[in-house]
Amino acid sequence: MARWEPGARDRLVVAAVELFSEKGYDETTVAQIAERAGLTKSTFFRYFPDKRELLVAGQETLGTLLAEGIAGAPSDATPLQAVAAGLKAVSGVMSPINRELWPRMKAAIAASSELQERDALKSVGLAASMTTALVARGVPDPTAHLAAELGLLAFKRGYADWTGADRESDHDLAYYTSRALGELRAATASLG
Amino acid sequence: MARWEPGARDRLVVAAVELFSEKGYDETTVAQIAERAGLTKSTFFRYFPDKRELLVAGQETLGTLLAEGIAGAPSDATPLQAVAAGLKAVSGVMSPINRELWPRMKAAIAASSELQERDALKSVGLAASMTTALVARGVPDPTAHLAAELGLLAFKRGYADWTGADRESDHDLAYYTSRALGELRAATASLG
Numbered sequence: 001m002a003r004w005e006p007g008a009r010d011r012l013v014v015a016a017v018e019l020f021s022e023k024g025y026d027e028t029t030v031a032q033i034a035e036r037a038g039l040t041k042s043t044f045f046r047y048f049p050d051k052r053e054l055l056v057a058g059q060e061t062l063g064t065l066l067a068e069g070i071a072g073a074p075s076d077a078t079p080l081q082a083v084a085a086g087l088k089a090v091s092g093v094m095s096p097i098n099r100e101l102w103p104r105m106k107a108a109i110a111a112s113s114e115l116q117e118r119d120a121l122k123s124v125g126l127a128a129s130m131t132t133a134l135v136a137r138g139v140p141d142p143t144a145h146l147a148a149e150l151g152l153l154a155f156k157r158g159y160a161d162w163t164g165a166d167r168e169s170d171h172d173l174a175y176y177t178s179r180a181l182g183e184l185r186a187a188t189a190s191l192g
Numbered sequence: 193m194a195r196w197e198p199g200a201r202d203r204l205v206v207a208a209v210e211l212f213s214e215k216g217y218d219e220t221t222v223a224q225i226a227e228r229a230g231l232t233k234s235t236f237f238r239y240f241p242d243k244r245e246l247l248v249a250g251q252e253t254l255g256t257l258l259a260e261g262i263a264g265a266p267s268d269a270t271p272l273q274a275v276a277a278g279l280k281a282v283s284g285v286m287s288p289i290n291r292e293l294w295p296r297m298k299a300a301i302a303a304s305s306e307l308q309e310r311d312a313l314k315s316v317g318l319a320a321s322m323t324t325a326l327v328a329r330g331v332p333d334p335t336a337h338l339a340a341e342l343g344l345l346a347f348k349r350g351y352a353d354w355t356g357a358d359r360e361s362d363h364d365l366a367y368y369t370s371r372a373l374g375e376l377r378a379a380t381a382s383l384g
Contacts, residue, residue, distance in 0.1 A: 192270015
C-alpha cells in the first residue's frame with residue numbers, strides 16, 4: 001500500500017516550478033520533478049496525471065469555490081456583490097506558497113505556448129463557472145456574463161497586486177480582488 | 193517553382209472542417225485534408241504550418257483589424273465607440289464561408305481539448321490587441337481592459353447570432369456585434 005507523504009503535493013509543485021524556471025517547461029521531466037522533491041515518480045502520479053496538470057491542478061477547486069461563494073451570497077445581493085463573495089471564498093485557499101511561486105510560475109507560462117493555452121482555457125472555465133452560478137441565482141443574461149468577466153478580470157488583477165505587493169503587507173488576496181472589482185465597477189461609468 | 197492554386201486556402205479550410213466533423217480532429221491528417229481539397233501536402237504547407245494553425249489562421253488578421261479599427265475611430269469617440277469601430281472593421285472580412293462553416297467548426301472545437309485551448313488563447317490575444325489599441329488612444333486602465341473585454345464578449349455573441357440567424361437575413365456581422373455591444377453596455381447598469 002502506498003505510503004502517505006506529508007506535504008508531498010506542495011513539495012511537487014515547488015520542485016516543478018523551480019525546474020520550469022531553471023530549465024524551461026519542455027525540458028523538465030516528471031522524473032526530475034519527483035527527484036527534486038525527494039519523492040518517487042509513482043508518488044507524483046498519485047497527485048497529478050502529468051506535469052502540465054500540476055500547474056493547473058487548482059482549477060477545478062477554484063471554479064467550485066467561486067460558484068459556491070456566489071451561490072452562498074445573500075439573496076438580495078447584487079450580481080457584483082455575489083461575484084465579490086465568490087472571490088472572497090477563493091481567497092481563503094490561497095496559501096503563501098501560491099504567493100511565493102507566482103513570479104516563477106508566470107515566467108514559466110510566458111516561455112511556453114502550451115502553458116499559455118492551458119492558462120487561457122483555465123480563465124474561460126472560471127468565467128463559465130461564475131456565469132452558471134449567477135444564472136442559477138436568477139441573474140439574466142447578458143448581465144451574468146458581464147459580471148463573470150468582471151470577476152475574472154478582478155481575480156487576475158487582484159492576484160497580480162497580491163503577489164507583487166510588499167510581503168510585509170497583511171492584506172489577504174480578498175482585499176486586492178475586492179479593490180480591483182471596485183475599480184472595474186467604477187470604470188463602467190467611463191465606457192461611453 | 194510552386195504553382196499558384198486559385199482559392200487553395202479556402203478549399204483547405206473547407207476540407208479540414210468537413211473532415212474534423214466527420215472523423216474528429218485528432219483522427220484527421222494533413223494528407224487527408226490536402227486530398228479532400230484536391231491539393232498536395234506541400235500546397236497545404238505553403239498556407240499553414242500544421243492542421244491546428246489552419247483553424248486559427250485568421251487570428252493575427254482579426255487582432256490587427258480590431259486594433260486598426262480602434263485606432264482609426266474619431267478622436268472624440270468614447271472607448272466603446274472605438275471598440276465598435278474595431279468590430280465593424282472585422283466584420284468586413286468575414287465571408288459567407290465563415291458563416292457556413294461555423295456550426296461544424298464549433299462541433300470540432302467542442303470535441304477536442306487541444307482546440308479548446310487554442311481557441312481560448314485566441315480570445316486572450318484578441319482582448320489584448322484591443323486593450324493595447326485603446327491605451328494608445330489614451331484610454332486609462334482599467335477602462336481600457338474593461339472595454340476590450342466587452343468588445344470580446346460582443347464579438348463572440350454577435351458571431352453566434354450571425355451564424356445562427358436566418359440565412360436570408362441581409363444583416364452583416366457588424367449588425368449583430370453592434371447589437372451585442374449595446375446590450376452589454378446596457379447590462380452594466382444592472383451589475384449592482
